[in-house]
Amino acid sequence: MLQVxxxxxxxxxxxxxxxxxxxxxxxEIFTMMGPNGAGKTTAFNAITxxxxxxxxxxxxxxxxxxGRSPDQIAGMGIRRTFQNNGILREMTVLxxxxxxxxxxxxxxxxxxxxxxxxxxxAERRAVAQARxxxxxxxxxxxxxxxxxxxxxxxxxxxxxxxxxxxGAELIMLDEPAVGLSPSDRHHLAGVLRGLAESGIAVVLVExxxxxxxxxxxxxxxxxYGKCLAEGAPDAVRNNQAVLEAYxxxx
Amino acid sequence: xxxxxxxxxxxxxxxxxVALALLPLGVNNYVQFVINTMLVYCLAALGxxxxxxxxxxxxxxxxxxxxxGAYAAGxxxxxxxxxxxxxxxVSAIAGGLAGGLVGMPALRVRGYYLAxxxxxxxxxxxxxxxxxxxxxxxxxxxxPPPPTWFGAPLNETGKYYVFLAVLALGVAATQHxxxxxxxxxxVAIRNNEPAAASLGIAVARSKVVAFxxxxxxxGLAGGLxxxxxxxxxxxTFGLAQMLMHFAIVMIGGLGSLLGSxxxxxxxxxxxxxxxxFPGLEEIVFSLLLMVVLFxxxxxLGGLIADRIPAVRERLYRE
Numbered sequence: 001m002l003q004v005x006x007x008x009x010x011x012x013x014x015x016x017x018x019x020x021x022x023x024x025x026x027x028e029i030f031t032m033m034g035p036n037g038a039g040k041t042t043a044f045n046a047i048t049x050x051x052x053x054x055x056x057x058x059x060x061x062x063x064x065x066x067g068r069s070p071d072q073i074a075g076m077g078i079r080r081t082f083q084n085n086g087i088l089r090e091m092t093v094l095x096x097x098x099x100x101x102x103x104x105x106x107x108x109x110x111x112x113x114x115x116x117x118x119x120x121x122a123e124r125r126a127v128a129q130a131r132x133x134x135x136x137x138x139x140x141x142x143x144x145x146x147x148x149x150x151x152x153x154x155x156x157x158x159x160x161x162x163x164x165x166x167g168a169e170l171i172m173l174d175e176p177a178v179g180l181s182p183s184d185r186h187h188l189a190g191v192l193r194g195l196a197e198s199g200i201a202v203v204l205v206e207x208x209x210x211x212x213x214x215x216x217x218x219x220x221x222x223x224y225g226k227c228l229a230e231g232a233p234d235a236v237r238n239n240q241a242v243l244e245a246y247x248x249x250x
Numbered sequence: 251x252x253x254x255x256x257x258x259x260x261x262x263x264x265x266x267x268v269a270l271a272l273l274p275l276g277v278n279n280y281v282q283f284v285i286n287t288m289l290v291y292c293l294a295a296l297g298x299x300x301x302x303x304x305x306x307x308x309x310x311x312x313x314x315x316x317x318x319g320a321y322a323a324g325x326x327x328x329x330x331x332x333x334x335x336x337x338x339x340v341s342a343i344a345g346g347l348a349g350g351l352v353g354m355p356a357l358r359v360r361g362y363y364l365a366x367x368x369x370x371x372x373x374x375x376x377x378x379x380x381x382x383x384x385x386x387x388x389x390x391x392x393x394p395p396p397p398t399w400f401g402a403p404l405n406e407t408g409k410y411y412v413f414l415a416v417l418a419l420g421v422a423a424t425q426h427x428x429x430x431x432x433x434x435x436x437v438a439i440r441n442n443e444p445a446a447a448s449l450g451i452a453v454a455r456s457k458v459v460a461f462x463x464x465x466x467x468x469g470l471a472g473g474l475x476x477x478x479x480x481x482x483x484x485x486t487f488g489l490a491q492m493l494m495h496f497a498i499v500m501i502g503g504l505g506s507l508l509g510s511x512x513x514x515x516x517x518x519x520x521x522x523x524x525x526x527f528p529g530l531e532e533i534v535f536s537l538l539l540m541v542v543l544f545x546x547x548x549x550l551g552g553l554i555a556d557r558i559p560a561v562r563e564r565l566y567r568e
Contacts, residue, residue: 048448050444050447069447069452070444070447070448071447071448071449071450071451071452071453074447074448074449074450075450079448079449080448082444082445082448086442086444086445086448087442087445088437088438088441088442088445088446089441089442090437090440090441091434091437091438091441095434095437098431098434099431099434099435099438099446099449099451100449101431102431102434102435102449102450102451103450105430105431107430107431107432109432109459112426112427112430112432113423113426113427114423114426115422115423115426119426119430123429123430123431126431162449163449166450
């Protein structure tokens, strides 16, 4: 589904990601781990069109993503969240999720301006879809709240709802568990498993090891922009190089 | 409960409509002129608020759009002999095109740089009005022919109904736009541009659309201004005009349609009340601006919305 081959990203001559290769299949939870500055978010940004790789290829369902803008990549069914909270703070939760349906609401500019019934019907359908997504995520009661007033954990769930509402087939979550309480983490783990069971591919960047080990099908550990290890959670947990560079000896 | 709210809202709109329709019966010609001026500035502020309030771009081309609209309507009447409704359509189109053009730099520059670029555009337009006298009648300006309605001159009351209808259409169309995915895209860009792009929002296109719609509405306001004043000259569309629009939007409230209207009514009405007290107008104007910025950062629109939830502006309302 997602195929990254020999991807290198450089900033001012320094390699933030070097020769990175991996692939993700439908229904799989694939996690990138590594210390701060290892290049995880840079890899995310390169895949989703925010940064252009210096070399290598990135393709989704056989179609190259290189040279495409973030909104075009979103239109192909890849949605992401942000490490430093990509919530739209001044909007309500419902409006946030409706924004995720940007590409799914059919409209023509002049029909919208004239307020014709077709445009209003499309809007009502979108609202019903957004409410349904909020209900699936267990946050329907927050719909009318201002997103900026929610707890960090709730904002993360809103971001995930927004990313999923348009029927994304690949979702990339950048540190979704940071700042979450243990119960919120437990809820998030359930949500992630549910997504994978429904056939959605999940790519995670995450530091919270209990969550990563509990939900991931495969883990890739990055260090200084390079792949240090890749494999099933148990194999990675016991990998000597990973223990020395990142997880630490117990 | 919902039905009762809907009924009350409809009743409020009906009462407002009747009051506005009957308003000219109780005022003299001078007061009518002041009210007409308010309507022009309501529309101008509404258009300006789209870019600075909803899209969150520090762009100051509104005086330029206002001038372009005024010149387009005036020249259409003076040089092409067009009837005023067609001249107004020309002013809207000219403003919209100028808006789209000014939106292009906003794709590359932002913040103070965008402010300077857009201010420079305004000055460039003024230079054009002064020096392209073969088209614009030069520095002295010109007087377009008085607007007529089925052969009869349009008096202040007639202008009032035309202006009111144009404002109502402008408000309704802008509200439809802002409460659709297009308006949500504007606010999403203001809130978090990378997040907006990651949701499939074409940021560049949305910015150009916002600028073009803003230009269209402000251009239309400029067209009304040409009808209102009957005199168009380059010095009307300078920095003072820009500051007037800016003060209206800041006092009314960024990102508030209601605020745009309240700000325009206050700032065009207050000077008339203070006309007999020389010097006081500027002091009151400055104090008002400071008080609002210190104590009501969301302006009058925000203040009212906080107290009356029914008028709170949402990008979606069931």
